[in-house]
Amino acid sequence: MKRFTLALVLAMVFGCVAIASAATEVKMTGDARIHGTFFAKQNYTGWNTNANRTMDEFAIWQRFRLRTDFIANEGLKFRFGIRANNTPWGNGTYTVDNPAVAIDVYQAYLQFKWPGTDVEFSIGMQDWGLPISSEALMNGNPVFGGSRSAAAIVTIPVAEQFKIIAGYTRLLDTNRDMDPTTTQVPDEFDAFVLALPITLDGFKATPWGMMAVAGRNANYATGAGNAGATLASNLFSAGTALAPAGLSNAQNVFWWVGGSFAVTALDPFKFYADVIYGTGNNSDRGKSKRGGFWFDVAAEYTGLDILTPQLTFWWSTGEDSSTRNGSERMPTVMGYWGPSTSFLFDSSQAYTRGYMGVNPVGSWGLVFSLNKISFIQDLTHRLTFTYARGTNSSVALRNARALWGNGNYVQMGRDLTQNEYVVAINFDHQYNIYENLAAIVEAGWSHGDFENSVWTRRVANMAKNGDAFKVAFGLQYRF
Template sequence: MPRFRIAALFLVAACCAAAAASAATVAMYGDFRVQGTFFSNQNYTGWNATGTQTEDTLNIWQRLRLHVDFASGEHLAFRLGLRVNNETWGHGTLTAANPSPAVEPYQCYLQFTVPETRVTVTAGYQPLSLPHTAVFYDSVVLGADSGNSDAAALVVSAPLIDERLSVTAGYARLVDTNRTYDTTTTQVGDELDFAFLTLPVTLSGAQVTPWGAVAILGRSASLPGSMGNSLLSASSFAAPSAFANNQNAALWTGFALTAELPFPVKVYADGVYGDAFAADRHRNRRHGWFADAALEYTGFAAFAPQLLGWWGSGEDAALADGSERLPAVNTEWGPRGSFLFNADQDLTQASMNTTPQGSKGLVLNFDRISLVPRLTSLVAFSYAAGTNSPAGLRKAVALTGGPGHYATMGQDLAEGERLCSVAWEHAYALTDAVNLIAETGFAHGEGFRASIWGRRMVHQAGDAWQAALGLIYRF
């Protein structure tokens, strides 16, 4: 067993012993899952996003999440989260010989109530997500992906008017490229800082949460690839040093609404507008909007039909004026059940990773199907189309080095490009703690443009198929 694993186990044991000595209560819980997945024609080609590698259609995945909560009364708690992250059998951590270190901390934060108040403070590495409605899984601007994409943050929340109105404010440092010292004696902006404010309002039969956020990006900050794709215009993605200002601001405003109607129907809606780097050169600006809405009928005991839709602004034909897609920091948005998106599927490698910005679509979903004892199922039919100008997307792909760098065929959609998919998900309770999971997905793409992606990529495109069988133990 690698030294790091032993050290992690000793750390948990020591923390539990210390908690017991100080009369704190300790709760340990989490989940373990193992699965086999067959996935044919990922990215609709069977290649990686750039078309330089061929897929392996069968993988066996394994992961572990462990939470250790230490609580001293009702007003003071600390969480330590450890994980063996998603890995395939025979690779990395799960090799037969010389495995790489496995256990890593992925949550570590303190939560307490300020004495004599109802103000709650959460400080440390924690799940951080902007407001969104439940049927769309997570935020299109900044999502936590069920704790897989946490952030180092300070969050303060407090009720304002009884339980009907509250406020939450937070600050996170998402990127600090050079950490304590810059590389020379000349100071540069190498951070991405993020702050937000939410005002949840609870009314009779409804909850609405208006929110706003601001990010400050340093010109010399090194962004992870996916963050650069969703936050930057094509021009600044291709040449980050092209920013004229050392610090640039991005602003967002939005809302999340959930309402129960007098008859058995629930309404969900989200809207957001974002404008990033407007004070810099025009070609570096990225601004746009995104909206979604859903109806859920709650009158059936055996299943819940849902109709979900979305629309996001797309690129225009020019790059000189920047990007017209919604800027985002960490998009984890997805309609419930859709195979096109990461939508909180139980198993790993379970979607086509479509980009919501610059697209529109509908999902018809039959959720919580419970016709057989101990078996819960979901069936979802999805359709998506592009709202990006073909000329604008073609120029962006050419400028950023080809398909798969800034934009990917089958994920970033131009006008005239369409996707449809079907997903089946089933969970059978073998015991109260162990579920047998079966997932199947099919996706078909039409209208992929050779002028954008190249004839080689488009000629290779075909239907995608996925099937997975796994076990989840929750403890």
């Protein structure tokens, strides 16, 4: 039955392509990845986030994504994307002789221009993110970036140098269209976005803002970004769990304002910066408030043929010693920020399951990278060094762990105190066998120093008994 269901799904997709091709242009793109990963001491312990299960050190992972564009004309198209998501051999989809069906839709959106204008609408499940100064260097905005959601976005060109981008997204609707009681249940999490990109010769600035309305009964336990993180740990304060537990308001407002800046007038020297302030739950109990500040600055030199040096610094506010006055960390939704594909962050590594998952919010640090190293045609390398230290009070993280449990709100190695640091080096390589087929090797090492009094002696000592180390090798095919 499972095989029949899988065959039916594929038949429907390719059947739609055949029918649509008579009236529209159909283009397909995608990628396939197969790689083996040896990863010792994940989470700096070799255990899961709750420190009650042991992780296997070696697994072979496989992922496939197919994106189909149905193009009626230059101003109208529909994108449909399906995937068999990242799963290890021997499990789920890749189980011998009895594979589980694991194809899901991850993109489905309509994109069109209003007739006679350049005003563009993009409506549906789509990849989007808040502005960041350099996607190539930083990967994504730390509040929401490098991800996707169901959204309606309109782009209005005002002049050659200026446009308006506005959008609405429904991030959660836990009970769908039918609440479980005869009274309305606040189970939605909605956000409204405005960005104003200004582009001049050698300079780009994008002021932006986002406001979200968070219903008390939405399921914020869903995963979000960094290893073990959830929307609850990203949005709310640890004090939300203090008696009386939970939120008093049915709905609370969160808002963020920021600016992204890129200076390329001094090319080949290029400079970038991002500044963000975010806050939420301000009309709720004092223990449930959360608000903080975050910024990054970066520079790169692109004038060399054989490599591109890059340097990034970031800093953000951290928790003070009181849990009852709320949180001093900036709230986030789902961000994949990470400079120069650092091993510490989930930042578009070629192979997933191959990073340490450090939270850039509540920490500061620097990243130095020699990127795009190339001495031989079709062979490139990247060498990146990262240092990160926390800005959180030890007392705050110890209290948060006691209130929420191990790994449920804060986690050793992901959330750092002022007395803790982590360092990492990754050395990555890519050889293009063909134009669309690459052999990729990723290697990473990380060492952390953590407080026994915050994470318990058992967990902290496990981290001292050897460092985290990863080697991954595989193939990536793009078409």
